[in-house]
Amino acid sequence: MSSDGAYTRLRVPVSVTPARLEHLCWALVVVSLVGDVVTTFVGLHLGLAESNPIALRAIEGYGLLGMLALKGFAVGVGLLCRPLLPEEYRPIIPAGLAIPWLGAVCINLYMISLVV
Template sequence: MGSDAPYWHHRLPVDVTSLGFERLLWVVVAIALVGDVATTFAGLYLGLSESNPVARGAIDGYGLGGMLALKGFAVGVALLCRPLLPQVYRPIIPAGLALPWTVAVCINLYMISVVA
């Protein structure tokens, strides 16, 4: 079965390259990292507890420094793995950090709103 109808091509108002998209995702990573750390410690201050056992151990043992070291380790591993991928697939690396940290921020904000 075929169609002679013209194809619809939608173009974005700007030209997006994989490098530009990757840079945008690294900005999202930085914002999500700061948001996750800030909302985690705000929640802890309000009496909530950290549900991630690795993060809980880092916070219990070393406080903010432990949390930042944990996040720094994750970013470091991501940066080390980045050159292993072809350029077109490299946005997967920051997306793999940005997505769970953004979800964590949303969950933290919800939990804070329930307690506050």
Template structure:
């Protein structure tokens, strides 16, 4: 197969080919959604008899309930916001990505456990 230089000017637009500022805004929205999802699914799971696996979060919840969990989340966001200006603009989306990724994974795991315990879909 020969390309004959035809693809030399081919431009592929990838879904994440967006400016860093817009990407960062979208990731902050994901942070908010994943934070709410994590808090809600955690407390639903606890209500169903599941246990919090993160020892720091477990301690905060055991000691202060929802306020403890929200304080923990606020602290994490605060650290991210304090560190954000230390990064060049192009790398700033890594801050919300670093917050949203584990919380989104936690939501998925929580939903799977809740589904298994509650017998949803069985």
């Protein structure tokens, strides 16, 4: 660590470019998306209920395809907004998708553990 006036900066031992960070975040989006879809449908199969009203309607109306379309729409919006940001801020787009989906995976796993 080094001190720059009143701020402390942590030096990462590896060179992480914004582009590399963005790629890692998009990989996390894929993992979290798959995890959310799988744990949601496992939970539904075990008798749990979907708490997101938009996802509930998509699943009730179209099943897995509805859920995938909903996730695809979210990813599409992220991809459309991506060019609007400077390169160093672009990792926020996939992070903004992955973090809530990872939270959903954790909640789903917890709920599944209560009924299994």
